Amino acid sequence: MSRPEHIAPPEIFYDDVESKKYSSNSRIIEIQTKMAERAYELLAIPETAEGLMLLDIGCGSGISGDVISDAGHHWIGCDISQHMLDVAIDREVEGDVMLRDIGQGFPFRAGTFDGAISISAIQWLCNAEKSHHNPRKRLHTFFQSLFNVLTRGGKAILQFYPENSAQIEMITASALRCGFSGGLLIDFPNSSKAKKYFLVLFTGNNNIMPSAKGVDGAEEYEEEDDNEVKYSNRKRDRRRVTKSKGSAQHKTKDWIMNKKDRQRKQGREIKNDSKFSGRKRGPKF
Amino acid sequence: MKILTHNMMACTKKQCMGKGFPLKVECTEQIVLEQEFNYEFTKNIYPKLDWAGIAEISKKFNIPIQLDTTKHSLEDEEFLKTLHSLLCNLKVITGSLTCPNCQRVYPIDKGIPNMLLREDEIYQDIKE
Numbered sequence: 001m002s003r004p005e006h007i008a009p010p011e012i013f014y015d016d017v018e019s020k021k022y023s024s025n026s027r028i029i030e031i032q033t034k035m036a037e038r039a040y041e042l043l044a045i046p047e048t049a050e051g052l053m054l055l056d057i058g059c060g061s062g063i064s065g066d067v068i069s070d071a072g073h074h075w076i077g078c079d080i081s082q083h084m085l086d087v088a089i090d091r092e093v094e095g096d097v098m099l100r101d102i103g104q105g106f107p108f109r110a111g112t113f114d115g116a117i118s119i120s121a122i123q124w125l126c127n128a129e130k131s132h133h134n135p136r137k138r139l140h141t142f143f144q145s146l147f148n149v150l151t152r153g154g155k156a157i158l159q160f161y162p163e164n165s166a167q168i169e170m171i172t173a174s175a176l177r178c179g180f181s182g183g184l185l186i187d188f189p190n191s192s193k194a195k196k197y198f199l200v201l202f203t204g205n206n207n208i209m210p211s212a213k214g215v216d217g218a219e220e221y222e223e224e225d226d227n228e229v230k231y232s233n234r235k236r237d238r239r240r241v242t243k244s245k246g247s248a249q250h251k252t253k254d255w256i257m258n259k260k261d262r263q264r265k266q267g268r269e270i271k272n273d274s275k276f277s278g279r280k281r282g283p284k285f
Numbered sequence: 286m287k288i289l290t291h292n293m294m295a296c297t298k299k300q301c302m303g304k305g306f307p308l309k310v311e312c313t314e315q316i317v318l319e320q321e322f323n324y325e326f327t328k329n330i331y332p333k334l335d336w337a338g339i340a341e342i343s344k345k346f347n348i349p350i351q352l353d354t355t356k357h358s359l360e361d362e363e364f365l366k367t368l369h370s371l372l373c374n375l376k377v378i379t380g381s382l383t384c385p386n387c388q389r390v391y392p393i394d395k396g397i398p399n400m401l402l403r404e405d406e407i408y409q410d411i412k413e
Contacts, residue, residue, distance in 0.1 A: 051326025053293075053333070074326060076290050078400075085397050096290040100400040104407060105297050107400045109306055112293045112333060132404050145297070 003163065009129035014060070014081035022061040023087050029063055032119060035196065036064035038187070039117040039157040040071060042200060042210050052114040055149065057102055057158070058121025060084040062093035068117070069094040076113075078102055103138035105145030112149050116156040122199075123160045126167050139171060143178035150203050156180075158199040171199065181205055188214035253278035286398050289330070289372040292338045294398075296384035298406055304386050307338030310345060312380035320373050327369045328359055339371070346375060 004013050022028055045052065052073045056065050059077025061084050068075045075095035079085055085097045100107060103125050125142060126135050146156060162168045172184055180201040188194035189212070200209060249255060256278040264270050271277075296305025336354055343350050350367050351357060357364065382391040382398060389406075392399050 051323050051329050053330060074289070074330075076293065080401075082397075086395065089395055089397065096287050098286070098290070098398045098400050101402070104402050107295055107297045108293050109295045109335065114329075130404070132407065 003161075005124050005127050009127075010124050011080045011082070014084045016083050019061065019081065019083040019087045022063065022084065023091060032063040033067060035119050035159050036067040036117065038196070038213075039064070039119060039159055039198065040067050042157045042185070042198060043115045043117065043155050044210065045071070045073075045115065053112065055106070055108075055113040055116040056095065057116055057118035057146075058124070059088065059095070059097055060119075062088035062091060062095065062097065064117060064119045065093050065095045076108075078106065102142050103133070105141045106149050108149045110148045111151045113154060114151055115154050116146060116150060116158075118156070118158040118160070120159060120161060122158050122171060123162060123167065126163070126170065136170065136174070139174040140178065143175045143180065146201075147178050147180060147203060153202075153204045155203075155207075156199075156201040158201070160197055160199065162197055168197070175199060175201055179203070181207065183209060185210065185212050187212050190214075251278075286377045286393055286396055287373060288342050288375050288377075290398075291342070291377070291382070292335055292372065293333075294382070294400075296387060296389060297400075298384070298387055298389065298402070301384055301386040305384050307335055307341055308382040308384060308391070310342065310377065310380060310382060312345070312377050314377075314379040315346075316376050316378060318374045318376055320369075322366050322369050323373075324362075324365065327365045327372075330372070331357075331359065331368075339368075342371065342375075348375075 004010075007013055022032075043054075050072050054068050054073050054075045056062075056068065056075050056077035059065050059075075059079050060081070062077060065075050065077055065088075077088070077093075077095055077097045078100040079088075079097065080099065080101045082099060085099060088097050098107075102121065122139075122142070125138050127133075128135055150156065160171070162171070168184065175182075180203065182199070182201040185198045185200050187196040187198065191214070194214065257273070260270050260273065260277075291308065291310060294306065294308055295301070296308065298305065336352060339350065340352050342348070343352065348367070348371050350371060351364055359365065376396060377393055378396045380393045382393065383389070384391075
Protein backbone atom coordinates (compact mmCIF):
# COMPACT_ATOMS: atom_id res chain seq x y z
CA MET A 1 0.00 0.00 0.00
CA SER A 2 1.35 3.39 -0.88
CA ARG A 3 1.66 5.78 2.02
CA PRO A 4 0.96 9.42 1.18
CA GLU A 5 3.08 10.56 4.11
CA HIS A 6 6.13 9.15 2.32
CA ILE A 7 5.43 11.26 -0.76
CA ALA A 8 5.17 14.80 0.56
CA PRO A 9 4.17 16.80 3.65
CA PRO A 10 0.37 17.02 4.12
CA GLU A 11 0.05 20.68 3.13
CA ILE A 12 1.77 19.87 -0.16
CA PHE A 13 0.41 16.38 -0.81
CA TYR A 14 -3.21 17.50 -0.49
CA ASP A 15 -2.96 20.01 -3.31
CA ASP A 16 -5.65 21.19 -5.67
CA VAL A 17 -5.93 17.87 -7.53
CA GLU A 18 -5.71 15.57 -4.54
CA SER A 19 -8.26 17.65 -2.61
CA LYS A 20 -10.78 17.61 -5.43
CA LYS A 21 -10.75 13.80 -5.24
CA TYR A 22 -12.19 14.13 -1.77
CA SER A 23 -15.26 15.91 -3.05
CA SER A 24 -15.80 13.80 -6.17
CA ASN A 25 -14.52 10.26 -5.61
CA SER A 26 -17.46 8.31 -4.24
CA ARG A 27 -15.25 5.49 -3.01
CA ILE A 28 -13.10 7.81 -0.89
CA ILE A 29 -16.21 9.50 0.46
CA GLU A 30 -17.77 6.15 1.33
CA ILE A 31 -14.71 4.86 3.19
CA GLN A 32 -14.23 8.13 5.06
CA THR A 33 -17.89 8.29 6.02
CA LYS A 34 -17.82 4.68 7.27
CA MET A 35 -14.80 5.32 9.43
CA ALA A 36 -16.27 8.56 10.76
CA GLU A 37 -19.50 6.77 11.61
CA ARG A 38 -17.59 4.10 13.48
CA ALA A 39 -15.55 6.73 15.30
CA TYR A 40 -18.73 8.55 16.26
CA GLU A 41 -20.21 5.27 17.48
CA LEU A 42 -17.13 4.71 19.65
CA LEU A 43 -17.59 8.15 21.23
CA ALA A 44 -20.71 6.56 22.74
CA ILE A 45 -22.65 9.80 23.03
CA PRO A 46 -26.01 9.01 24.59
CA GLU A 47 -28.84 9.29 22.07
CA THR A 48 -30.65 11.86 24.15
CA ALA A 49 -27.69 14.24 24.12
CA GLU A 50 -27.99 16.93 21.51
CA GLY A 51 -26.06 20.00 20.49
CA LEU A 52 -22.65 19.05 21.84
CA MET A 53 -19.42 20.65 20.73
CA LEU A 54 -17.00 18.30 18.97
CA LEU A 55 -13.54 18.72 17.50
CA ASP A 56 -12.56 17.19 14.16
CA ILE A 57 -8.80 16.76 13.94
CA GLY A 58 -7.52 16.78 10.39
CA CYS A 59 -11.02 17.52 9.10
CA GLY A 60 -9.95 17.86 5.47
CA SER A 61 -12.95 18.45 3.24
CA GLY A 62 -15.36 17.89 6.10
CA ILE A 63 -16.61 14.40 5.24
CA SER A 64 -16.23 13.27 8.83
CA GLY A 65 -17.77 16.54 9.97
CA ASP A 66 -20.92 15.77 8.01
CA VAL A 67 -21.39 12.66 10.14
CA ILE A 68 -21.26 14.85 13.25
CA SER A 69 -23.67 17.39 11.75
CA ASP A 70 -26.08 14.59 10.86
CA ALA A 71 -26.02 13.46 14.47
CA GLY A 72 -27.10 16.96 15.50
CA HIS A 73 -23.90 18.31 17.02
CA HIS A 74 -21.66 21.25 16.30
CA TRP A 75 -18.06 20.83 15.24
CA ILE A 76 -14.91 22.80 14.61
CA GLY A 77 -12.24 21.31 12.37
CA CYS A 78 -8.50 21.83 12.03
CA ASP A 79 -6.43 20.92 9.01
CA ILE A 80 -3.06 21.89 7.62
CA SER A 81 -4.02 21.81 3.94
CA GLN A 82 -5.46 25.06 2.58
CA HIS A 83 -6.80 23.29 -0.51
CA MET A 84 -8.72 20.73 1.53
CA LEU A 85 -10.30 23.52 3.56
CA ASP A 86 -11.23 25.35 0.37
CA VAL A 87 -13.06 22.21 -0.72
CA ALA A 88 -14.80 22.12 2.66
CA ILE A 89 -15.93 25.74 2.20
CA ASP A 90 -17.13 24.95 -1.33
CA ARG A 91 -19.14 22.02 0.01
CA GLU A 92 -20.70 24.42 2.54
CA VAL A 93 -20.09 22.22 5.54
CA GLU A 94 -21.97 23.15 8.67
CA GLY A 95 -19.03 23.28 11.01
CA ASP A 96 -16.25 25.82 11.10
CA VAL A 97 -12.80 25.03 9.77
CA MET A 98 -9.42 26.58 10.41
CA LEU A 99 -5.90 26.23 9.14
CA ARG A 100 -3.67 24.79 11.80
CA ASP A 101 -0.83 22.32 12.19
CA ILE A 102 -2.05 19.87 14.85
CA GLY A 103 1.58 19.27 15.84
CA GLN A 104 1.51 22.80 17.23
CA GLY A 105 -1.44 22.07 19.49
CA PHE A 106 -4.95 23.55 19.27
CA PRO A 107 -5.77 27.26 19.43
CA PHE A 108 -8.68 26.88 21.82
CA ARG A 109 -9.48 27.71 25.41
CA ALA A 110 -9.28 24.84 27.88
CA GLY A 111 -12.32 22.59 28.34
CA THR A 112 -14.11 23.63 25.17
CA PHE A 113 -14.97 20.33 23.52
CA ASP A 114 -17.14 17.43 24.65
CA GLY A 115 -15.33 15.04 22.36
CA ALA A 116 -12.94 14.74 19.45
CA ILE A 117 -12.66 12.52 16.42
CA SER A 118 -9.89 12.20 13.89
CA ILE A 119 -9.88 10.16 10.70
CA SER A 120 -6.54 9.14 9.18
CA ALA A 121 -4.61 12.12 10.42
CA ILE A 122 -2.29 11.47 13.31
CA GLN A 123 0.08 9.14 11.47
CA TRP A 124 1.28 12.29 9.70
CA LEU A 125 2.70 13.46 13.02
CA CYS A 126 5.16 10.58 13.05
CA ASN A 127 7.17 12.07 10.20
CA ALA A 128 9.56 14.98 10.45
CA GLU A 129 8.68 17.19 7.49
CA LYS A 130 10.82 20.16 8.35
CA SER A 131 14.25 20.50 9.85
CA HIS A 132 12.85 21.78 13.13
CA HIS A 133 10.30 18.98 13.47
CA ASN A 134 10.70 16.40 16.17
CA PRO A 135 7.94 13.74 15.94
CA ARG A 136 8.03 12.86 19.63
CA LYS A 137 7.80 16.48 20.70
CA ARG A 138 5.03 17.19 18.19
CA LEU A 139 3.01 14.19 19.37
CA HIS A 140 3.49 15.33 22.95
CA THR A 141 2.32 18.87 22.15
CA PHE A 142 -0.63 17.44 20.25
CA PHE A 143 -1.86 15.14 23.02
CA GLN A 144 -1.21 17.66 25.76
CA SER A 145 -3.19 20.29 23.92
CA LEU A 146 -5.95 17.79 23.11
CA PHE A 147 -6.19 16.88 26.79
CA ASN A 148 -6.56 20.57 27.66
CA VAL A 149 -9.27 21.43 25.16
CA LEU A 150 -11.47 18.45 26.12
CA THR A 151 -13.88 18.70 29.03
CA ARG A 152 -13.36 16.31 31.93
CA GLY A 153 -15.11 13.10 31.00
CA GLY A 154 -14.55 13.87 27.33
CA LYS A 155 -13.48 11.27 24.83
CA ALA A 156 -11.28 11.29 21.77
CA ILE A 157 -11.44 8.64 19.04
CA LEU A 158 -8.49 8.82 16.70
CA GLN A 159 -8.43 6.52 13.68
CA PHE A 160 -5.01 6.19 12.09
CA TYR A 161 -2.89 4.05 9.79
CA PRO A 162 0.25 3.05 11.66
CA GLU A 163 3.20 2.07 9.56
CA ASN A 164 4.69 -0.37 12.04
CA SER A 165 4.42 -1.40 15.66
CA ALA A 166 7.02 1.17 16.72
CA GLN A 167 4.69 3.94 15.53
CA ILE A 168 1.75 2.47 17.44
CA GLU A 169 3.85 2.34 20.52
CA MET A 170 5.14 5.89 20.09
CA ILE A 171 1.62 7.29 19.64
CA THR A 172 -0.03 5.33 22.46
CA ALA A 173 2.79 5.98 24.91
CA SER A 174 2.70 9.68 24.15
CA ALA A 175 -1.07 9.82 24.72
CA LEU A 176 -0.90 7.98 28.03
CA ARG A 177 1.94 10.20 29.21
CA CYS A 178 -0.25 13.25 28.68
CA GLY A 179 -2.84 12.03 31.18
CA PHE A 180 -5.24 10.13 28.96
CA SER A 181 -6.54 6.71 29.85
CA GLY A 182 -7.73 4.21 27.29
CA GLY A 183 -5.93 2.31 24.60
CA LEU A 184 -5.86 0.91 21.13
CA LEU A 185 -8.87 -0.78 19.58
CA ILE A 186 -8.48 -2.83 16.43
CA ASP A 187 -11.50 -3.61 14.25
CA PHE A 188 -11.23 -6.76 12.11
CA PRO A 189 -7.76 -7.71 13.36
CA ASN A 190 -7.64 -10.80 11.14
CA SER A 191 -8.34 -9.02 7.88
CA SER A 192 -5.61 -7.15 6.10
CA LYS A 193 -8.06 -4.86 4.31
CA ALA A 194 -10.81 -4.15 6.77
CA LYS A 195 -8.39 -3.85 9.70
CA LYS A 196 -8.73 -0.43 11.32
CA TYR A 197 -6.85 1.08 14.23
CA PHE A 198 -8.68 3.36 16.64
CA LEU A 199 -7.01 5.05 19.55
CA VAL A 200 -9.69 5.41 22.21
CA LEU A 201 -8.80 8.04 24.80
CA PHE A 202 -10.63 9.24 27.92
CA THR A 203 -9.82 12.27 30.01
CA GLY A 204 -11.48 10.69 33.05
CA ASN A 205 -10.61 7.38 34.59
CA ASN A 206 -13.81 5.46 35.05
CA ASN A 207 -14.47 4.40 31.51
CA ILE A 208 -14.93 1.04 29.90
CA MET A 209 -13.12 0.30 26.69
CA PRO A 210 -15.61 -0.39 23.91
CA SER A 211 -15.22 -3.75 22.20
CA ALA A 212 -13.77 -4.18 18.74
CA LYS A 213 -15.73 -5.37 15.76
CA GLY A 214 -15.05 -8.60 13.90
CA VAL A 215 -12.59 -10.10 16.38
CA ASP A 216 -13.74 -13.68 15.81
CA GLY A 217 -13.56 -13.19 12.07
CA ALA A 218 -17.13 -14.34 11.46
CA GLU A 219 -18.72 -10.92 11.28
CA GLU A 220 -16.14 -9.73 8.88
CA TYR A 221 -18.07 -10.62 5.77
CA GLU A 222 -20.73 -8.09 6.55
CA GLU A 223 -18.24 -5.32 5.91
CA GLU A 224 -18.32 -3.45 2.65
CA ASP A 225 -14.58 -3.88 2.25
CA ASP A 226 -14.97 -7.60 1.99
CA ASN A 227 -17.64 -7.36 -0.62
CA GLU A 228 -15.01 -5.77 -2.67
CA VAL A 229 -12.69 -8.69 -2.10
CA LYS A 230 -15.39 -11.05 -3.35
CA TYR A 231 -15.83 -8.89 -6.41
CA SER A 232 -12.13 -8.83 -7.18
CA ASN A 233 -12.05 -12.59 -6.77
CA ARG A 234 -14.74 -12.89 -9.39
CA LYS A 235 -12.70 -10.68 -11.64
CA ARG A 236 -9.65 -12.81 -11.13
CA ASP A 237 -11.64 -15.94 -11.91
CA ARG A 238 -12.86 -14.39 -15.12
CA ARG A 239 -9.32 -13.54 -16.04
CA ARG A 240 -8.31 -17.13 -15.40
CA VAL A 241 -11.03 -18.37 -17.73
CA THR A 242 -9.96 -16.14 -20.60
CA LYS A 243 -6.41 -17.22 -20.06
CA SER A 244 -7.32 -20.91 -20.31
CA LYS A 245 -9.27 -20.09 -23.47
CA GLY A 246 -6.08 -18.58 -24.81
CA SER A 247 -4.20 -21.75 -24.07
CA ALA A 248 -6.82 -23.73 -26.02
CA GLN A 249 -5.86 -21.83 -29.13
CA HIS A 250 -2.31 -22.52 -28.17
CA LYS A 251 -0.34 -24.69 -30.68
CA THR A 252 -2.84 -24.42 -33.51
CA LYS A 253 -1.39 -23.85 -36.98
CA ASP A 254 -2.05 -20.08 -36.88
CA TRP A 255 -0.41 -19.77 -33.51
CA ILE A 256 2.71 -21.65 -34.65
CA MET A 257 3.01 -19.58 -37.84
CA ASN A 258 2.63 -16.37 -35.86
CA LYS A 259 5.25 -17.44 -33.40
CA LYS A 260 7.70 -18.41 -36.14
CA ASP A 261 7.18 -15.03 -37.83
CA ARG A 262 7.75 -13.21 -34.56
CA GLN A 263 10.93 -15.09 -33.85
CA ARG A 264 12.20 -14.61 -37.38
CA LYS A 265 11.75 -10.88 -36.93
CA GLN A 266 13.79 -11.14 -33.76
CA GLY A 267 16.56 -12.60 -35.89
CA ARG A 268 16.51 -16.08 -34.44
CA GLU A 269 17.30 -19.21 -36.42
CA ILE A 270 13.94 -20.70 -37.43
CA LYS A 271 13.18 -23.79 -39.48
CA ASN A 272 11.60 -23.11 -42.86
CA ASP A 273 7.86 -23.48 -43.21
CA SER A 274 6.76 -26.67 -44.92
CA LYS A 275 3.53 -28.59 -45.47
CA PHE A 276 4.21 -30.39 -42.20
CA SER A 277 4.41 -27.21 -40.09
CA GLY A 278 1.72 -27.14 -37.47
CA ARG A 279 0.04 -30.21 -38.92
CA LYS A 280 -1.81 -32.57 -36.60
CA ARG A 281 0.01 -35.79 -35.96
CA GLY A 282 -1.75 -39.01 -36.74
CA PRO A 283 -3.19 -41.26 -34.04
CA LYS A 284 -0.65 -43.04 -31.91
CA PHE A 285 -0.69 -46.76 -31.60
CA MET B 286 -15.47 31.76 10.95
CA LYS B 287 -18.50 31.90 13.18
CA ILE B 288 -18.52 33.94 16.35
CA LEU B 289 -18.95 30.67 18.25
CA THR B 290 -15.54 29.55 17.02
CA HIS B 291 -14.06 32.93 17.85
CA ASN B 292 -15.36 32.61 21.36
CA MET B 293 -13.57 29.28 21.81
CA MET B 294 -10.29 30.36 20.30
CA ALA B 295 -7.14 31.46 22.03
CA CYS B 296 -3.59 32.30 21.00
CA THR B 297 -1.36 29.29 21.62
CA LYS B 298 2.05 30.86 21.88
CA LYS B 299 3.49 29.79 25.18
CA GLN B 300 3.77 33.27 26.65
CA CYS B 301 0.03 33.73 25.99
CA MET B 302 -1.00 30.56 27.88
CA GLY B 303 -4.19 31.37 29.77
CA LYS B 304 -4.39 34.99 28.61
CA GLY B 305 -4.40 34.80 24.80
CA PHE B 306 -8.15 35.44 24.54
CA PRO B 307 -10.50 36.95 23.54
CA LEU B 308 -8.82 37.57 20.20
CA LYS B 309 -9.55 40.99 18.78
CA VAL B 310 -11.56 40.80 15.55
CA GLU B 311 -11.04 43.03 12.55
CA CYS B 312 -13.67 42.37 9.91
CA THR B 313 -13.88 43.64 6.36
CA GLU B 314 -16.48 41.19 5.07
CA GLN B 315 -19.14 39.26 6.91
CA ILE B 316 -22.30 37.34 6.11
CA VAL B 317 -25.39 36.62 8.14
CA LEU B 318 -26.68 33.06 8.05
CA GLU B 319 -30.14 31.93 8.94
CA GLN B 320 -29.91 28.92 11.13
CA GLU B 321 -32.71 27.51 13.15
CA PHE B 322 -32.69 28.21 16.85
CA ASN B 323 -31.36 25.21 18.75
CA TYR B 324 -32.41 25.29 22.39
CA GLU B 325 -30.37 22.26 23.55
CA PHE B 326 -27.20 23.51 21.95
CA THR B 327 -27.50 27.01 23.36
CA LYS B 328 -28.05 25.59 26.82
CA ASN B 329 -25.07 23.25 26.52
CA ILE B 330 -22.74 25.89 25.23
CA TYR B 331 -23.76 28.56 27.76
CA PRO B 332 -21.42 27.54 30.63
CA LYS B 333 -18.45 27.35 28.25
CA LEU B 334 -18.76 30.85 26.87
CA ASP B 335 -16.27 33.57 27.54
CA TRP B 336 -18.32 36.70 28.27
CA ALA B 337 -15.46 39.10 27.68
CA GLY B 338 -15.41 37.78 24.10
CA ILE B 339 -19.18 38.13 23.73
CA ALA B 340 -19.00 41.69 25.05
CA GLU B 341 -16.42 42.62 22.48
CA ILE B 342 -18.36 41.11 19.58
CA SER B 343 -21.59 42.69 20.76
CA LYS B 344 -19.91 46.12 20.74
CA LYS B 345 -18.12 45.52 17.45
CA PHE B 346 -21.16 44.39 15.46
CA ASN B 347 -23.72 46.43 17.37
CA ILE B 348 -25.80 43.52 18.57
CA PRO B 349 -27.30 44.36 21.96
CA ILE B 350 -27.25 41.47 24.43
CA GLN B 351 -27.58 41.20 28.19
CA LEU B 352 -23.98 41.05 29.41
CA ASP B 353 -24.56 40.95 33.13
CA THR B 354 -24.22 37.22 33.84
CA THR B 355 -26.04 37.50 37.17
CA LYS B 356 -29.22 38.50 35.35
CA HIS B 357 -29.18 35.61 32.86
CA SER B 358 -31.85 32.99 32.95
CA LEU B 359 -31.81 29.86 30.82
CA GLU B 360 -35.61 29.97 30.84
CA ASP B 361 -35.63 33.31 29.04
CA GLU B 362 -36.14 32.25 25.45
CA GLU B 363 -35.70 35.75 24.05
CA PHE B 364 -32.21 35.96 25.54
CA LEU B 365 -31.23 32.49 24.34
CA LYS B 366 -32.42 33.32 20.84
CA THR B 367 -30.31 36.46 20.69
CA LEU B 368 -27.35 34.52 22.00
CA HIS B 369 -27.82 31.74 19.48
CA SER B 370 -28.11 34.08 16.53
CA LEU B 371 -25.03 36.00 17.69
CA LEU B 372 -23.01 32.79 17.97
CA CYS B 373 -24.19 30.85 14.94
CA ASN B 374 -25.53 33.30 12.39
CA LEU B 375 -22.75 35.83 12.14
CA LYS B 376 -19.84 34.67 10.04
CA VAL B 377 -16.62 36.57 9.39
CA ILE B 378 -15.37 35.98 5.84
CA THR B 379 -12.34 38.25 5.58
CA GLY B 380 -10.50 40.01 8.33
CA SER B 381 -8.01 39.24 11.02
CA LEU B 382 -7.63 38.16 14.62
CA THR B 383 -5.18 39.83 16.99
CA CYS B 384 -3.92 38.29 20.20
CA PRO B 385 -4.51 40.71 23.10
CA ASN B 386 -1.32 39.55 24.79
CA CYS B 387 1.39 39.20 22.14
CA GLN B 388 -0.27 41.24 19.36
CA ARG B 389 0.25 38.42 16.85
CA VAL B 390 -2.11 38.88 13.88
CA TYR B 391 -3.85 35.84 12.40
CA PRO B 392 -5.44 36.55 9.01
CA ILE B 393 -8.89 35.26 8.04
CA ASP B 394 -9.46 34.53 4.38
CA LYS B 395 -12.54 32.98 2.73
CA GLY B 396 -13.87 32.30 6.20
CA ILE B 397 -10.83 30.24 7.19
CA PRO B 398 -8.65 31.63 9.97
CA ASN B 399 -4.98 30.89 9.40
CA MET B 400 -3.67 29.82 12.79
CA LEU B 401 -0.34 28.39 11.59
CA LEU B 402 2.64 29.45 13.65
CA ARG B 403 5.95 30.26 12.04
CA GLU B 404 9.04 28.26 12.81
CA ASP B 405 10.58 30.99 15.00
CA GLU B 406 7.38 31.21 17.04
CA ILE B 407 7.48 27.52 17.84
CA TYR B 408 11.12 27.78 18.66
CA GLN B 409 10.27 30.59 21.05
CA ASP B 410 7.89 28.21 22.74
CA ILE B 411 10.50 25.55 23.21
CA LYS B 412 13.00 27.97 24.69
CA GLU B 413 10.67 29.29 27.35
